[in-house]
Amino acid sequence: MNRREWGRRLLGAALLAYTALAQATETPVWALDEPMPLRARYLLVGPDGGAVSDEDFRGRFQLITFGYTFCPDICPTTLLDMAEALRQLDGLPVQGLFVTVDPQRDTREVLKTYTAYFDPRILGLGGSPELVARAAANFRVRYARVETGPDPENYAVDHAAGLYLLDKDGLFLRKFAYGTPPAQIAAEIRAYASGE
């Protein structure tokens, strides 16, 4: 085989690889008009300082919300509704989780006191800003720190509200919009549980 033929073969292989690559990128697994399914994975730090991940709650539904304790209105309402849904679902294996999007201010102690106020069964999860960012990205939860007043310490955090429901295998089932009545949330979880 001479040099020229090598060159041709190499070019051919490169073209073939390029075409395959182009096809791979042009043929998405999910149709473009359908939202990609949520990859509901997280690795965060729990109230006792140990790592907590989505895999720790296999066999239980997970009801998850993102927020921050400085939030005076949206987050308490969401957690109140979560607590009420848990109360109505008493007996069903459902884990309530509050993931902070403000890990700098929401220390473990702060989170523990905060979640216990609503329901001692709700766990507050935090960790390094990087861990929180990764968890939020997986849930496609966007958040952004915003200064609202003259004191930079009293910043607010814009964030996606609502509750995320995972099944007993940790797979994302659905999102409940902010303001969904707890009775409706409880009824849907009960329906999922009975339909297994």
Added chain:
Amino acid sequence: MRLRHLILSLLLALPLLAWAADGTATITADAPYVRQPPPSARAAGAFMTLRNTGQTALRLVAASTPAAGTAELHTHHEEDGMMKMRRVEAIDIPAGGEAVLRPGGLHVMLIDLHAPLAEGDSVPLTLHFDGGASLRVDAPVRRQIPTADHAPRH
């Protein structure tokens, strides 16, 4: 002297009224309350309905309270799938109209609470209006109840 004290304390005991120049009450704060914050929270929201019975529009421009380091006027809105809380310069109360401060919307944000607020506590608020009028409001601390069925979505 005593009588003056008495009159003074009587005046102070009428906190829900602001007085226009002609001496008529023009603004009231109905059903004021502070939403009880969880024990570790540094901030709390105060809500009420401000009613302007006068002939001229009023603007709420500031609030103050001895219970917290700062009180700011805030609102919430949803944008790009995110709940955003923003400071507002003023809350307008049109002549003969009202402004509703309620969860999910306008509120007085109490920041850096000096002490945890318990249900049944009363938080003194002073609302300052454009033009110098002010209104004293005692807002009881209330524990919020969960969203009711058929509640309006925000």
